[in-house]
Amino acid sequence: MALATNTSTLHSTFGDGTPAHGTTVPAIGDWRELIDEPGSREYAGNTRNLNGAPSKQEIEYTKDVLLPPPDRTLPSTGTFLARQEWEGVVVEVREDSFVARLVDARGSGPDEEAEILIDEVSSFDLPLMIPGSIFYWGIGYREENSGQRTRASILRFRRLPSWSKRDIARIEARSAELAEYFLD
Amino acid sequence: MTPTEKKSAVSIVVVGAFNPLVYQPNWYAAKGLIPQEEADAAEIEVIHRDITTFNTPGWLLQVTADRFLLQSTAAASFRVIRDLALGTFSELSETPVTAMGINRETTYIMDTEESWNALGWTIVPQVNWDAVMERPSLRAVVIEDVRGDERPGYRRVQLNPVENVLRGVSIQVNDHFEFASPETMADATPVIDVLTDAWDTSITTADRLIQHALTIGQA
Numbered sequence: 045m046a047l048a049t050n051t052s053t054l055h056s057t058f059g060d061g062t063p064a065h066g067t068t069v070p071a072i073g074d075w076r077e078l079i080d081e082p083g084s085r086e087y088a089g090n091t092r093n094l095n096g097a098p099s100k101q102e103i104e105y106t107k108d109v110l111l112p113p114p115d116r117t118l119p120s121t122g123t124f125l126a127r128q129e130w131e132g133v134v135v136e137v138r139e140d141s142f143v144a145r146l147v148d149a150r151g152s153g154p155d156e157e158a159e160i161l162i163d164e165v166s167s168f169d170l171p172l173m174i175p176g177s178i179f180y181w182g183i184g185y186r187e188e189n190s191g192q193r194t195r196a197s198i199l200r201f202r203r204l205p206s207w208s209k210r211d212i213a214r215i216e217a218r219s220a221e222l223a224e225y226f227l228d
Numbered sequence: 229m230t231p232t233e234k235k236s237a238v239s240i241v242v243v244g245a246f247n248p249l250v251y252q253p254n255w256y257a258a259k260g261l262i263p264q265e266e267a268d269a270a271e272i273e274v275i276h277r278d279i280t281t282f283n284t285p286g287w288l289l290q291v292t293a294d295r296f297l298l299q300s301t302a303a304a305s306f307r308v309i310r311d312l313a314l315g316t317f318s319e320l321s322e323t324p325v326t327a328m329g330i331n332r333e334t335t336y337i338m339d340t341e342e343s344w345n346a347l348g349w350t351i352v353p354q355v356n357w358d359a360v361m362e363r364p365s366l367r368a369v370v371i372e373d374v375r376g377d378e379r380p381g382y383r384r385v386q387l388n389p390v391e392n393v394l395r396g397v398s399i400q401v402n403d404h405f406e407f408a409s410p411e412t413m414a415d416a417t418p419v420i421d422v423l424t425d426a427w428d429t430s431i432t433t434a435d436r437l438i439q440h441a442l443t444i445g446q447a
Contacts, residue, residue: 053241053329053404123235124286124302131307149307151432168263180307187234198286200308203261205318 124196126182132158134177142173146181164199172201231343231442234396235335238306238431239299240313242419244325248280251291251316261315287312306431314423317416324413327381328422332401332434335390336442343446344395350445351387379426380406385437399441401434 129149135157136143142165146156160181165173172179179201186196252275253267266284273281281290286305289312290297296316300309317323338344348366357364368388375381381404390396405422408414 053243053327053331053402123237124305125233125236126302166263168265180305182302182305198302198305200286200305202307202311203263203315204311205259205261205315 124182124184124186124198126184126198128184129180129182130156132160132179132181134173134175134179136175137173144179149180149182160199164197165201166199169199169201172203178202231336231338231397233334234337234393235301235333237299237301237333238309239297239331239333240309240328240423241331242296242313242317242325242328243294244296244323244327244413244416246291246293246296246323247277248291248293249275249277250320251280251289251296253282256312256316259315259319261312261319307427310423310427314420317419317423321416321420323416325416325419326406326408326410326413328405328407328419330403330405330422330427330430330434332403332431332438334399334438335393336397336399337393338395338397341395344389344397346445347387347397347442348389348445375403375405377426377429379422383433383437385441387441397442399438401437403430403434 130146131149132144132146134142134144138159140163141159141161143157143159146158148154162170162173164181169179179199181197181199183197184195185193187193253262253270253272256262257264257267262284270282270284273283275282279290279292282288286302287298287300287309289299296313298309298313298316300306317325338347351369352366354364366389368386370384370386372382372384375383384402384404386398386400386402388398390398405418405426407418
């Protein structure tokens with residue numbers, strides 16, 4: 045059974061030992077310490093000597109070696125686990141709230157209309173809160189590395205670039221294809 | 229008891245030719261793809277001609293000369309990074325690309341050691357190795373399937389135990405889209421098409437595969 049190779053587009057975030065370009069990654073469980081200096085070295089070893097020097101398992105990398113991606117198995121700010129997610133459209137903006145039509149992002153629940161407090165909206169998204177704008181809303185809990193859980197809500201408004209002439213041309217071409225297909 | 233979800237992430241990887249210096253927080257803010265406040269608060273690890281890496285509380289970006297990576301660990305931000313990638317490649321539509329992957333990455337804690345072992349040993353039976361190994365242990369397994377649509381590529385599911393996490397299992401789904409060879413790179417149009425038309429199916433399929441994997445070997 046073949047294992048994933050470096051030509052895949054899988055991003056290895058779980059330290060499975062899949063090598064990055066030109067590097068040798070120590071096996072799971074080895075610690076590593078990056079010294080940010082010219083000709084930096086990366087040490088991989090299970091132990092240190094009593095005086096703090098690295099053990100014999102020392103692997104030296106040159107500056108030309110591609111840096112491996114940052115280890116994200118334990119994000120410093122914890123992780124958010126959503127229990128409910130919606131994609132919504134603003135219907136009406138009121139003084140302290142807005143009314144939105146919500147579609148279950150997981151497709152398992154019915155569409156709903158809800159009144160959401162403006163307090164749920166980040167200050168930088170307030171200018172986007174106009175009728176017709178799309179947002180994503182997740183409710184769940186945040187778990188810190190310590191295991192502490194807190195209830196959390198993340199609401200973000202959609203930001204996309206304005207349509208370019210290329211986008212419009214692409215859509216028009218595609219529409220023409222579909223029209224030809226259905227009308228023939 | 230059902231397994232407990234401990235980590236849930238989505239990443240978008242695009243293989244092609246990039247100039248890492250372009251992909252800075254202020255560039256994203258200038259294009260209106262992220263708020264200026266988010267750009268100002270971004271934690272920059274490095275901005276260099278060979279690599280740019282920065283992160284925000286909800287997502288991280290890393291770009292090298294041949295790889296673009298956008299990852300989110302906040303479920304409510306999965307569609308945000310889709311929009312970010314869509315915006316990036318709409319603004320930089322001439323970017324040469326050869327392939328992309330939509331990756332769904334999860335970590336679960338199995339409820340008992342028996343169920344944790346049952347998962348691994350059902351996929352790769354330990355009995356097959358007892359005669360030739362002293363203490364066989366499963367490190368990783370990858371299963372590949374065809375995409376099932378008209379797009380060239382494949383879908384791979386990788387399972388492996390998580391080091392230092394009791395009864396932890398990592399399940400990753402790599403939905404790989406092949407666009408062109410390095411000799412005949414395409415522009416970013418295929419990336420935009422995939423993010424627009426195939427994203428929902430990719431995520432839904434990945435979640436279904438992950439939930440199926442968690443039932444393997446379970447009573």
